[in-house]
Amino acid sequence: MTASATAATGAATDYDVIIVGAGMSGLYLIHRLRELGFTVRCYEAGDGVGGTWYWNRYPGCRFDSESWAYGYSWSQELLEEWNWSEHFAAQPETERYLNHVADKFDLRRDIQLSTRVAGARYDAATNTWTVETAHGEQATARYFVTAVGVLSAPYTPDIPGRDDFQGLALHTAEWPKEPIDFSARRIAVIGSGATAVQLITEVGKNVGHMTVFQRTPNYCLPLGNSPIGDEEMARIKQDYPEIFRKCRESFGAFPYNFDPRSAFDVSDEERRRIYEEMYAEPGFRIWLGNFFDILTDRRANDTMAEFVREKIRGRVDDPETARKLTPTDYPFGTKRVPLESGYFETFNRANVELVDLNEEPIERITANGVKTSSREYAVDTIVYATGFDAVTGALVRMDIRGEDGQALADKWADGPRTYLGLTTAGFPNMFIVVGPQNAASFCNVPRCIEQNVEWVTDCIAWLRDRGVARIAARPESEQAWVEHCEALINATLLPETDSWFMGANIPGKKRVFLNYAGGAMEYRQQCDDAAQAGYAGFALT
Ligand code: NAP
Numbered sequence: 001m002t003a004s005a006t007a008a009t010g011a012a013t014d015y016d017v018i019i020v021g022a023g024m025s026g027l028y029l030i031h032r033l034r035e036l037g038f039t040v041r042c043y044e045a046g047d048g049v050g051g052t053w054y055w056n057r058y059p060g061c062r063f064d065s066e067s068w069a070y071g072y073s074w075s076q077e078l079l080e081e082w083n084w085s086e087h088f089a090a091q092p093e094t095e096r097y098l099n100h101v102a103d104k105f106d107l108r109r110d111i112q113l114s115t116r117v118a119g120a121r122y123d124a125a126t127n128t129w130t131v132e133t134a135h136g137e138q139a140t141a142r143y144f145v146t147a148v149g150v151l152s153a154p155y156t157p158d159i160p161g162r163d164d165f166q167g168l169a170l171h172t173a174e175w176p177k178e179p180i181d182f183s184a185r186r187i188a189v190i191g192s193g194a195t196a197v198q199l200i201t202e203v204g205k206n207v208g209h210m211t212v213f214q215r216t217p218n219y220c221l222p223l224g225n226s227p228i229g230d231e232e233m234a235r236i237k238q239d240y241p242e243i244f245r246k247c248r249e250s251f252g253a254f255p256y257n258f259d260p261r262s263a264f265d266v267s268d269e270e271r272r273r274i275y276e277e278m279y280a281e282p283g284f285r286i287w288l289g290n291f292f293d294i295l296t297d298r299r300a301n302d303t304m305a306e307f308v309r310e311k312i313r314g315r316v317d318d319p320e321t322a323r324k325l326t327p328t329d330y331p332f333g334t335k336r337v338p339l340e341s342g343y344f345e346t347f348n349r350a351n352v353e354l355v356d357l358n359e360e361p362i363e364r365i366t367a368n369g370v371k372t373s374s375r376e377y378a379v380d381t382i383v384y385a386t387g388f389d390a391v392t393g394a395l396v397r398m399d400i401r402g403e404d405g406q407a408l409a410d411k412w413a414d415g416p417r418t419y420l421g422l423t424t425a426g427f428p429n430m431f432i433v434v435g436p437q438n439a440a441s442f443c444n445v446p447r448c449i450e451q452n453v454e455w456v457t458d459c460i461a462w463l464r465d466r467g468v469a470r471i472a473a474r475p476e477s478e479q480a481w482v483e484h485c486e487a488l489i490n491a492t493l494l495p496e497t498d499s500w501f502m503g504a505n506i507p508g509k510k511r512v513f514l515n516y517a518g519g520a521m522e523y524r525q526q527c528d529d530a531a532q533a534g535y536a537g538f539a540l541t
Helices: 003-009 024-035 076-081 091-104 194-203 230-248 268-279 298-315 319-325 445-465 475-490 520-532
Strands: 015-020 040-043 117-123 128-133 138-146 168-171 186-190 209-214 352-356 362-365 369-372 376-378 381-384 399-401 430-432 471-473 538-540
Touching: 015 024, 015 117, 015 128, 024 040, 024 091, 024 445, 076 230, 186 194, 186 369, 194 209, 209 369, 230 445, 230 520, 268 298, 298 319, 319 352, 430 445, 445 520, 471 475
Parallel strands: 015 040, 015 138, 117 399, 138 430, 168 381, 186 209, 186 381, 209 352
Antiparallel strands: 117 128, 128 138, 362 369, 369 376, 471 538
């Protein structure tokens, strides 16, 4: 029982705050809440910390944000002692980093591993949340905070015959800890998103035979990874204040921002020169540091789309394979752009084959492999790189019930509704870190995670300090936020394209933009304005 909860806000609870998830958000939440004097319990489904970086251990998994702009910024000591080995570090290094953070800040004592949260319900009479785990264990808290990540509910398509397959079948986000030797295997990869692009490139280096089943080609761009030596790391450490300032002042919370010019403010030759320069640069600058109208004007977008198409054709030897790998029917950058390190060249290998599912759709999975409308592909391994029920999936898979027993899954059946992307009306004292309609799911995530966590923890401390027992988003504030989010996205080209951004990758899911398209800076401002006005838009009791 906690004195702070009883004295200030009524009924006693086991903890002040219960958190779901011990990934990047959960770890920082624990640290910050403890510093503010709250008692915390964090439930984590995995048997280790790290969230995304715990589950996604498929070959080739690595950052597509710069390592040094990705790590936590809130501990000077941590910044000084941690050395990144590469500009875009691989998954094992990030998992090590997050374990180091958990140890350094003694976070493990408040984390219960191997414990999936089955549901949580709000009790209006006591103004408490009761959280139940899949093992049937229950605990109560004043506040319920989800920190379940954006891409944490893996999606495996329900292809007929899926369970008939006699070989090894894996989803990339449920990869085993033991490495798999693919050198003598015949493998099928289904999917061609950012995950598949990394996996195919890595596995392709040493595989018996690989067949890639592609439904939609992607505008993949070079990652430009390289090692970081001691001297460069020392310079990066000196530059941290400037790096994080740039991130704070940019649309995507990256250390670069959109070019304020239109693609047509420069001559054709100059535009070409700029595209070439950006193509040679590491990271996402070519997507989120490009001309501002690339994502809002179809003609501007076409100039970039055609540039990428040319690059693909120039890198793939077989013209027919190149044609299949070249996107033509949706605008550049309206799906998350996969960054690659030799992806297209992988298809120049004799033992790598591409199947275009638009020409020969999958009919079923058989005991021996994948059967399309043309033939059966015999394999011993099927890798489903088929993505996630993004942003809302991990939330609605839990049985979360607010006032009057309303289920979150029912409330969001026609698309998520939030206020500030952090709360939802009818679910008092619940906060959603990195949830829908939140800039975090559309930016260099840790920068936005820090903003989310600081806002939520500041709010909880403010409520305690003023003896406020209950905070609830007002339905009219939520309505205004939903409309604000819709207006922002409708000014861009993104709704034209089916992607997980739009919830369009999951059959039956409402097709609606799941993120916040106003940029991380504007989002931070909106959150800060509400807080400074005494949590405007909320009912405080
Ligand atoms: P994704 O982008 O949703 O891609 C899933 C792939 O599976 C798509 O190619 C999709 O085709 C295909 N697919 C789905 N259902 C299918 C079916 N029934 N038949 C055939 N193909 C099917 O998922 P992801 O690649 O896992 O990436 C998700 C996000 O994770 C990324 O956008 C990115 O934000 C993040 N990520 C980040 C990194 C990093 O470097 N940090 C690495 C990997 C992923 P369609 O396109 O036709 O739907």
